[in-house]
Amino acid sequence: xxxxxxxxxxxxxxxxxxxxxxxxxxxxxxxxxxxxxxxxxxxxxxxxxxxxxxxxxxxxxxxxxxxxxxxxxxxxxxxxxxxxxxxxxxxxxxxxxxxxxxxxxxxxxxxxxxxxxxxxxxxxxxxxxxxxxxxxxxxxxxxxxxxxxxxxxxxxxxxxxxxxxxxxxxxxxxxxxxxxxxxxxxxxxxxxxxxxxxxxxxxxxxxxxxxxxxxxxxxxxxxxxxxxxxxxxxxxxxxxxxxxxxxxxxxxxxxxxxxxxxxxxxxxxxxxxxxxxxxxxxxxxxxxxxxxxxxxxxxxxxxxxxxxxxxxxxxxxxxxxxxx
Numbered sequence: 420x421x422x423x424x425x426x427x428x429x430x431x432x433x434x435x436x437x438x439x440x441x442x443x444x445x446x447x448x449x450x451x452x453x454x455x456x457x458x459x460x461x462x463x464x465x466x467x468x469x470x471x472x473x474x475x476x477x478x479x480x481x482x483x484x485x486x487x488x489x490x491x492x493x494x495x496x497x498x499x500x501x502x503x504x505x506x507x508x509x510x511x512x513x514x515x516x517x518x519x520x521x522x523x524x525x526x527x528x529x530x531x532x533x534x535x536x537x538x539x540x541x542x543x544x545x546x547x548x549x550x551x552x553x554x555x556x557x558x559x560x561x562x563x564x565x566x567x568x569x570x571x572x573x574x575x576x577x578x579x580x581x582x583x584x585x586x587x588x589x590x591x592x593x594x595x596x597x598x599x600x601x602x603x604x605x606x607x608x609x610x611x612x613x614x615x616x617x618x619x620x621x622x623x624x625x626x627x628x629x630x631x632x633x634x635x636x637x638x639x640x641x642x643x644x645x646x647x648x649x650x651x652x653x654x655x656x657x658x659x660x661x662x663x664x665x666x667x668x669x670x671x672x673x674x675x676x677x678x679x680x681x682x683x684x685x686x687x688x689x690x691x692x693x694x695x696x697x698x699x700x701x702x703x704x705x706x707x708x709x710x711x712x713x714x715x716x717x718x719x720x721x722x723x724x725x726x727x728x729x730x731x732x733x734x735x736x737x738x739x740x741x742x743x
Contacts, residue, residue: 425594428566432544434609441596448574448597460578463504468494470516470586477587478561480512480527482554484586487517505579507709510551515586523709525702526554529616529645533737536693538641540564543611546635549618552579553595559614560593569595570602606634608742616645625671629685636742642687647672648695648736653680657730664717664726664733675736687740698733 422445429438451457472485487495499518511522541563547556550569553576559567571577580595600618613635615628622628632642649657651674663669673681675692682690700723703714714733719725724732 432609477557483514485516510554521706532694566592572599619646690740694737
């Protein structure tokens, strides 16, 4: 993917230090010698039909490009086979020329829970940390963001994003980069809005993650944080002894009051909880596009209020705060 416009945008945002480091970071991340599947994914990407369309709906629940009327039934079936080769698809949904990608997560539900609470994204420089294949990045661009940058270290997610962008517009001001947050220089202070959704509980040090997020924001910029929480009072935090819902890399699940206290301790202002919702098996489930085990397999079959380990079933909070 061409990144020259991204480098210019970072220069314009006073983030030249990252613009200078980024070419080497991308070269390392896209090193075919270091990732056995990369060559295969690149070949699959290059083999996709070169399709163009005037239908580009990215402000809707299903990110939609093109129509089934644009393709013959045979070509549509061929496109579906090609898109399935990039499975598992976890974030979405998408509709590409009549091929509906029914992803594991109904990511549009999360967007609905937060969209009325965040500052308008019009003309904002936005960062999405741990963005997956970029579904929410498209929604941010559809909400009027000037430029959206997503970072996610999983290379398959980045390739899925490139599939979508290849049908949208290679020059669109949106990118998903194969990087973790630790790859970004410290104290950039250049983003108007930073999203961190589904990341905090994977960090061994949630406080360090909150400081990283704060230092990416302009003064007064907005953090949108979504994470697993537990019911409880100030100071209550769950640290799973081993796995949580079969996930090994889950660390701290705070109560909402505890989470707010962490944000305040890290210097954020106006910290507030705007939504608390249990995760249902309608929101996260196995589909044709993600055939592995999903949430229903990770819950206690006799009590869906508990995980299979006997811990509280997943419940997520959305918290909004401002950088000092």
